[in-house]
Structure formats: C-alpha cells, structure tokens
Amino acid sequence: TQLLEQSPQFLSIQEGENLTVYCNSSSVFSSLQWYRQEPGEGPVLLVTVVTGGEVKKLKRLTFQFGDARKDSSLHITAAQPGDTGLYLCAGFRSGSARQLTFGSGTQLTVLP
C-alpha cells in the first residue's frame, strides 16, 4: 500500500482543458512537494507547500495543501501539450524529516 495515493494514474485530455490531480494519505506530512518528470530524466521540483490550507500558483498550475496536511492537489488550467509528463507528489512525513516519500505518479498526456 502506497503511503501517498495519487489519482488518477493516467489522464489524457485535449489542449485547453482543465484538470486536477490528487494526492492523498492517512498520514500527516510536514510538507508536500510536486515534481514533474519527463522520459529519460530525473524528477524536477515544481513546488513545496508547507502550511495546512496553503495555496501556491505557478503560472497555470495551482497547488493546494489540505488543512490537515494529509492531502494535496494540483490543478492545471488550460492545459498545453508542453504540460505532458509524469507528475509526482512527495512528502516529508512528520517525524521522518529526512525521508521523502513519493506517490505512484500521474501520467498526463495533453493532445494538441
């Protein structure tokens, strides 16, 4: 069982559509991060959320950390083909500050 459950696992949408990816856990995290990974490369950090209820925006991407610090979401507005990639959430569990736990990932494909 994954400590961090991501949904959906696969998402294929048309250019211009909006989408939301979810990252859920029964554990509390001191912070959550979102990464994007392209084929043949390592994950690249997009954002870190630290405070419960925090919302961060990165151009067309909006990240939210749940009030209880157990879940997070990534919303993309007007998706573009360049957004295609594997999106991974990852968290530092409270009490395990030096171990970063990853979700299973969401493979996003944006069709032109």
Add this chain to the structure above:
Amino acid sequence: NAGVTQTPKFQVLKTGQSMTLQCAQDMNHEYMSWYRQDPGMGLRLIHYSVGAGITDQGEVPNGYNVSRSTTEDFPLRLLSAAPSQTSVYFCASSDWTGVGNTIYFGEGSWLTVV
C-alpha cells in the same frame, strides 16, 4: 552546471553479478540519497546519507549497500544482482536547510538483471 551525475546510464547484469552505480554531486550538499523507480510505484528510497561517514536505510534497502567517504560521492553497490533489482535508479542530493528542501535528481541509471 554538472549538478548530480550518475554513471553508467545503462547496464545489463547477469543474476549473481555485482556492480556499483556511481553518483557524484558538485553542489557541496550534505544530503544524498538513492531511489529506485518501478512502473506504477513512484520512487522508493533505498538508502540515504546526511553527511560523509553517515548512512541510513530507506524503505527498500535489502540487496543494496552504500558508503559515503566524501561529501561529493555516494556509490550504490549491488553485491549479487537479482532480476527483482531491474529498475531505474536515481541519485539525489540536497543542502537540507530545513522543511521543504529542494532535492536535485540525477538523470537516472537503467539497470536490467537477466
């Protein structure tokens, strides 16, 4: 602009062979770690180190050894490779300043054990 450098990029091993995946970083980061990535399972932590001479186990340490003799290098050793260790391996480093650290990943090493 080297960042985190992993070698080799691709490797095929026979069951029972040993090998070392090399990882080097030029950012003077204290924290380094190794992950494996398998389809549908995200990245899982194998071992990590918070400084030279200090290593600790992650989520899936069995079958792997590490050492940290210098700040720059963190090699991962497979003593007797098994088909279950076929995976993509990522090395990562961070300056670990506190909550919400930025972790930098290498480009990965594709390992196949036959």
